[in-house]
Amino acid sequence: MIKGKFIDNLPKVYGIYTGGFLVFIILMAIAEQAGMSAKLIGIFFVAFTVSIYAIIGYLSRTLQLDAYYVAGRQVPTVFNGMATAADWMSGASFVAMAGGIYFKGYGYMALLVGWTGGYVLVASLLAPYLRKFGCYTVPDFIGTRYGGNLARVCAVLVLTVASFTYVTAQINATGTIASVALDIPFGIAVYVGLASILLCSMLGGMRAVTWTQVAQYIVLIIAYLLPVFWISNKMGAGFFPHLMLADEVARIAELESQFGLGTVKNSAADLATVPKGLAGITKAHSEVNTTPWKFISLAVCMMAGTASLPHVMMRYFTTPSVKTARRSVGWSLFFIFLLYCSAPMLATLSKLSLMDPNLPTGIIGKSIADVQAIDWYQNWNQANLMFISDFNGNGTLELNEFFMGGKAVVLATPEIAGLPYVISGLVAAGGMAAAMSTADGLVLAIANALSHDLYYKIIDPKAETKKRLIVARVLLFIIGFAGASIAALEIQGILGSVIWAFDFAMSGLFFPLVLGVWWKRANAQGAVAGMLLGLISGTAYLIWVRNGGAGFWGITQLTFGIVGSLVSLVSMIVVSLMTKAPDAATQKMVDEVRIPSGRTVLGKQH
């Protein structure tokens, strides 16, 4: 069926894979009709998809350095775009984003703008130039461009802090989904998640991660879009919900005033009875509910963070050329856009199906006893994601008496809207794919930086290929295990730590990376000062605000990257100008990086 090289057959291979996955969904749907239990369907979905990723991971095993670190630099534009999109869209994007929009509306959607706008910075400021550089890792660029081990170590430090904060959240998410779908305790599910993550990356490094991420993107985008289109058609909201949002938005505003949103307030005593983590609808759906600065500062942090997060940047090291790296950023954003512009649709449809009394699914305004008797309400209430209570004692469910967890918007909406359970199984598989793909990219980014930059470049520059690859894999295992152990402690919510990761990366790496390409005068001393002072000041501000500090300029614990990156920029410029200009060789290297043609600065194998 397939002849010739794997790379030449990519569309065919993934076409067959997608077809196979659709057939699997149909088979599951038939099995459901035949009476297969919901639990079994969930297990099948997660187990089937994860074993496919593991097989891809095994087939991509390699003993070559450039295959392990940069997938042999032969990933075509569009496929690299899909892999980046999977790498990028984490469990948080998949599971939590629609929920955030559902509850917090406009103010929360700064994240949508930030997490897409950042790619403009990636394409124009960094990706093509770092590709020309020919580095294996982000610290590899910093270390070679500025020269000296100190700069390299600082970059490894910032990278590790940012990525590790992020990865614990992702392993946590894989654990959450695995524990729900496979019905095992969270403490064990975290390690099941870890095992699946390592299966995908351990043997083949970047090559294996690339090809599993493409497979994971296909699963997660089908899992996200299929319910959105299905629900929309089912409730008569139009075939293409994205283009027909106006009626829904208007209808929700109408219902909001009908049910007295904002006029009826819950008392503190009533709210105390609501389980932790659940929230009611308190903000109007489409209203501008935040100050411009709050919106913009959050968006800016997410954009600069995007451009500094190493697991995204290193995906563009895998393309065959500078030109393809640049185009690939566009494709990445296109594939991300498909999911991100659907998240508000899902939030809107979810709200409408719960609120609209004209729909059979609407529960607001029905009697409390009726709602309590609904199957899905009982299930999700048991899972601690839904709660109703008759505060005013009139026997009818009011808008202010309904509470839901953020995750439930994605996980429960298919069931609420009356879709067959097979869709819920699909959504679980999609969430698992999203969390796994991001965790894989992050664990690999950290392990590669430690094995290439710390071990090979600094500790043992004479190490042979075989030894380097063994060290890389051992580190991969250790990092993954450490991440899982911390995730098992459940100290922090998923979304909070994701946003912190962006702020950390932005504080320490944004300006040293950008100025490395765009300012020839930047030197090692400046870069070291920029990375260290940026990271330290950002972290200090975070600790201060978290311990009750007042903060300034309206900068919160979600936007501390603004403080960090400003300190980083100023200190980098001041220190660079106070010390000697980079030597002629370095200046020439920067000139070389600025044109696409010719050899890469670093050799094919280094």
Place this chain on the structure above:
Amino acid sequence: MSKQAQHWEKTRNLLWVTLAIWFVFSIGIFFFGAEMEASNFRPFGYPLSYYMTCQGSLGIFVILIFWFANRQEKIDEEFGYTEREDD
């Protein structure tokens, strides 16, 4: 001016244009969230503030990157800095 300096100047100019468009749609318009909401200009039937955050700006970024990539490729071609295809 050397060929390379000219190439870099054009590249830099393109960067400024790209960043200016990016700035308008990622930061600029969101200074006016409340004004956009209150305005009667509703090309999609609902407030522009909501439209821009859920689809508008996102879509513009996608187009902007492809436009930028095309322009940069033209600049590289003009100065003969395009990579060899077999590279």
